[in-house]
Amino acid sequence: MKPIAVNEIRKVLGGKIISGPVNWKVEDAIYYKRHDHMRRNSLLFTSRGDEINWVAIDKKGPSLVITDKSSINLKEVLPNTTVMQVTSLVQAYWKFIEFYRNQFQIPVVTITGTCGKTTTKDMIRHMLSAKWNVHASVSSKNEPRRSLPYLMGINDHTQAAVFEHGLGNSGNIKHQCMIYQPTIGIITNIGVHHLDGCVNLEGYIKAKAEIIGGIKDGGTLILNADDQNSKKLRLDGFKGKIVYFGTDAKADIRASRITYGVGGMDFILHIDRKEYSAYVPGYGEHQVSNALAALAAVNEMGVDIKFAISRLKTYENMDRHLEFSKGINGSTIIDDTWTNNPTSVEAALKVLDSLGKGKNVILILGDINRLGNFEKKYHREIGSMVAKRNIHTLITIGKKAEEIARQAMRDGSNANIRIFESVRDIGNRLDHLFDDHSLVLIKGPMSSRGMIDFAKSLKK
Known part of the structure; x- marks a missing residue:
């Protein structure tokens, strides 16, 4: 943060200093609820409902507390803390942001x-x-x-x-x-x-x-x-x-x-x-x-x-973004467990279309979350997309992803389809599927530690 003098902030916000020194500069601004991460010379926006820990704030002082509380017990305020009273904390917050951004x-x-x-x-x-x-x-x-x-x-x-x-x-x-x-x-x-x-x-x-x-x-x-x-x-x-x-x-x-x-x-x-x-x-x-x-x-x-x-040309891709690795039994693992939604699944399937020719293609798909009332609709659409492709083995993990497998079956997929309720149910049951002709795409939500760890276990 660009250091800003306390008195300058007071003028911008139209606030009133009711306690503490003003001859210092603010070097960070945070919400009070994140005060565990505060450092010295911080500005803290405190709402009326916040129970302020004056001792913790003062230890990281000098600190500037901005509040719209009508009454503050100044006896609780310690020497390293400056308190600025404003009419509206919300208005003060946005005034400060506007002021700082325009610097x-x-x-x-x-x-x-x-x-x-x-x-x-x-x-x-x-x-x-x-x-x-x-x-x-x-x-x-x-x-x-x-x-x-x-x-x-x-x-x-x-x-x-x-x-x-x-x-x-x-x-x-x-x-x-x-x-x-x-x-x-x-x-x-x-x-x-x-x-x-x-x-x-x-x-x-x-x-x-x-x-x-x-x-x-x-x-x-x-x-x-x-x-x-x-x-x-x-x-x-x-x-x-x-x-x-x-x-x-x-x-x-x-x-x-x-x-x-x-x-x-x-x-x-x-x-x-x-x-x-x-x-x-x-x-x-x-x-x-x-x-x-x-x-x-x-x-x-x-x-x-x-x-x-x-x-x-020199950009380095992020981990778990269609990340290629050597895997179990000489297979090639494509780890795409960073995120999971219908758009990213379709993009990954298109990559398989190009790179999976002549390969034993194994597709491992987990649940797609945050689809609201449309969960079944979009999982089924993915099942239809899978059925149209030359997938040797389809493995779904999770109750929601099961809809993918069921729809692929209904659409006449030629894939060998395996359904698991969770990663814990798999163990080493799939190891025999992997060989040096296998191209394995694993895709699941970033919130699923189990899917991420499973992908790691498949890598050599």
Whole structure:
């Protein structure tokens, strides 16, 4: 955080100092409920219902407590703690965020989408970080409660920031945009997920669309020209620049002649009426889509496209993102246990279509969570997708995933189908299926420790 004098914060918030020193600077801002993680020179927003531990706060002093409590027992306040009283804590909170964010005239990119958020964010960070000081959210830790700490991570040395949006319920992205105030917003794609918090697909699309209204005036919106649900977004109220990426001929940044290369995808990049040979590590056309979104963003920030392409070649994929390893009995294991939703399952199946030719293809699928009342519908759709493919063995793990197996059977799948209620039921019952001709894809939710550990056990 850029250090801010206590008196300057008082003026911005219109607050009143009722106790403690003012001749120091704040170097972090947090919610009081996270005070266990506080450090010295912290500002703490405390709600009226918070029982304040003045001793713990003072030990990490100097500290600034901002409160709208009408009465404070000043005898409990210790010397290292400054207390500022405001009329409304909510108004003070947003005034502070607005003030702090406006200290920095830098590009801020935020990303949402059903799949590819973390990969796209990390590609952007990787391409920029060769020459710029870049601040970014960590891994896929994108919950709204992390937004304030991430904003506070921007300081005078930061030249660009890249964050991804978490979506559990409608309103989450709007809230995060109010904090980040992005200059560039990206929607990688819109599939199906979090229907328990958004009621249905229409509600989910609407929740993703919150990023459109959250981009700063004059900013840029980057959209997937190939994605059908993205075409349902209402864009009439957006006053900034719109950039489309994809394979569609009308896309502003386009990929053609996409082929599987060594460890990744080769493609021709079309931008500004010019063509470039490009490569992105990681298999699948969805990986090319992620790369296009990232290239579109850095291009908007003025990065030379040839340099960006050269940096993209050196990007390192995240663990458990279609990660290839040698496995049991000489098999090849594809670990894709990072996330699990219908869109990512379809993308993984397309990779199997290309790489599984002539192989003994084994598909291991776990439950897909957060589909609300549509659980059975989408698990069954996956079962139908599996039935159309040349899958030697289909293994489902979990009560929800059982619907995949049942539907594959109904659709006449030729696969050897095995159903397990949990990972614990498997033991070594499947070991005989694996040999040096086996290509094994395992896909399950990141919340399932059992699936993650099972994937590890399959690797050599």
